[in-house]
Amino acid sequence: MSLNSFKKLKSRVLVTEEGEVCPKCGSKEIIVDFDSGELVCSKCGLVIGKSIFMEGRDWRSFSTEEFRERARAGAPVTPARTEYGLDTKIAYTKRISWRALTSLRRSQRYARTRREKNIMPALIKLRAAAERLDLPTHTVEDAAKLYRMAASKGLVKGRSVNAMVAAVTYAACRRTEVPRFLEEIASFFNLSEKEVGRTFRFIFRKLKVKIPPPKPEIYVSRIVSKLRLPQSVTIKAIKALRIAREIGITLGREPAGAAAGAVYLATQMEGISRTQKELAKAVLVTEVTVRNRYREFLEKVMPILKEEAESPPPSMED
DNA sequence: AAGACGAAAGTGGTTGA
DNA sequence: TCAACAACTTTCGTCTT
Numbered sequence: 363m364s365l366n367s368f369k370k371l372k373s374r375v376l377v378t379e380e381g382e383v384c385p386k387c388g389s390k391e392i393i394v395d396f397d398s399g400e401l402v403c404s405k406c407g408l409v410i411g412k413s414i415f416m417e418g419r420d421w422r423s424f425s426t427e428e429f430r431e432r433a434r435a436g437a438p439v440t441p442a443r444t445e446y447g448l449d450t451k452i453a454y455t456k457r458i459s460w461r462a463l464t465s466l467r468r469s470q471r472y473a474r475t476r477r478e479k480n481i482m483p484a485l486i487k488l489r490a491a492a493e494r495l496d497l498p499t500h501t502v503e504d505a506a507k508l509y510r511m512a513a514s515k516g517l518v519k520g521r522s523v524n525a526m527v528a529a530v531t532y533a534a535c536r537r538t539e540v541p542r543f544l545e546e547i548a549s550f551f552n553l554s555e556k557e558v559g560r561t562f563r564f565i566f567r568k569l570k571v572k573i574p575p576p577k578p579e580i581y582v583s584r585i586v587s588k589l590r591l592p593q594s595v596t597i598k599a600i601k602a603l604r605i606a607r608e609i610g611i612t613l614g615r616e617p618a619g620a621a622a623g624a625v626y627l628a629t630q631m632e633g634i635s636r637t638q639k640e641l642a643k644a645v646l647v648t649e650v651t652v653r654n655r656y657r658e659f660l661e662k663v664m665p666i667l668k669e670e671a672e673s674p675p676p677s678m679e680d
Numbered sequence: 681a682a683g684a685c686g687a688a689a690g691t692g693g694t695t696g697a
Numbered sequence: 698t699c700a701a702c703a704a705c706t707t708t709c710g711t712c713t714t
Binding site for chain 3 (some may be wrong): 615616619647648650651654
Binding site for chain 1 (some may be wrong): 682683685686690692
C-alpha cells in the first residue's frame with residue numbers, strides 16, 4: 363500500500379504487524395479502522411482483530427473517587443482529550459521505510475493541528491472546572507462532546523471560549539442529572555449567570571439539542587448530605603416529590619425549591635429540626651420559596667402521603 | 681432572641697399577540 | 698417588539714417557641 367492510498371483512507375492507519383496475515387486472501391496489508399477500532403484487511407475487508415487501541419490507562423485521576431469511576435468505565439477513548447486520547451498512538455511497522463513513516467507522522471500531526479488545536483484550551487479549562495466542581499467522568503465527557511459539536515458548527519467563533527465551556531459544562535450537568543447550579547458554574551468561570559445562560563440557550567437552540575428541566579429529586583441527596591440528614595428523610599422527600607409530580611404541583615416551579623420544600627416536610631415528619639434558612643441555603647433559594655413549597659406540600663401532598671402509609675402494606679416497588 | 685409565617689412590592693424571564 | 702403574566706426574591710411586621 364502506497365502512502366498516497368493511505369492518505370485517501372484518512373481515518374485509517376496502516377499497521378501491518380510482523381507475521382500478521384489475512385487468513386482469507388493472504389494479504390499482509392492490515393489496517394486499523396479508527397471508527398471501530400478494528401483490525402481490517404485492506405484488500406478484502408475481513409475483520410481480523412478486535413482492537414489495537416492501547417489497553418492500559420491513558421487517563422489520570424484526581425482523586426480515588428474519580429479513579430474508581432474511570433476504572434469502572436474502562437474506556438480508553440474519551441472526547442475529553444484531544445484526538446479522543448488517541449493522538450500519539452499511531453502506526454508502527456517494520457515494513458514501511460523510515461522516510462515514509464516520518465512523512466506519515468508529519469501528516470498526522472498536521473491533521474491534529476488543524477482539527478484539534480482550536481479546542482485544546484477549551485478542554486484544559488473544562489478539566490480544571492470538572493476537578494473543582496467535582497463532576498463525574500461521564501459528565502465531563504458529555505461536556506467535551508457538546509463542545510466539539512458546537513465547535514464543528516462554528517458556534518465558537520467570535521464568542522468567548524470561557525462562556526462556551528461554562529455553557530457546555532452546565533448543559534452536561536443537566537443532561538447527566540448532576541445537581542449543579544448555573545450560578546456555581548458561572549462563578550467558577552468568573553462570568554455572570556446571565557452571560558452563561560445566554561450562551562447556553564444560544565448553542566442549544568442552534569444545535570437542536572433538547573435539555574429537559576432538572577428533576578427535583580436530584581437535589582434531595584445534595585441537601586441531605588449537606589445538612590447531614592438521615593436516609594429516612596431522603597426516602598420521605600422523594601416520595602413526597604413523586605406525589606407532587608402526579609398531582610402536578612411541581613410543573614413550572616423551581617425544582618431546587620420544590621426539593622427543599624419536600625425535604626423540609628420530611629424533616630418535620632421525622633421530628634428533626636432544621637431551619638428553613640438552612641434548607642434554602644443548600645439549594646440557593648430563599649426561605650420564602652421553601653416556605654411556599656412546604657405549604658403546598660402540607661396542603662396537597664401530606665393527605666395522600668398519609669393515606670398511602672396507612673392503607674396497603676408497603677409494596678416491593680417502593 | 682431566633683425562627684416561622686404571610687403580605688406587599690420589585691425583578692427577570694417567558695409567552696402570545 | 699411589547700405587554701401581560703407567573704414564579705421567585707426582598708423586605709418587613711407579627712406571631713410562636
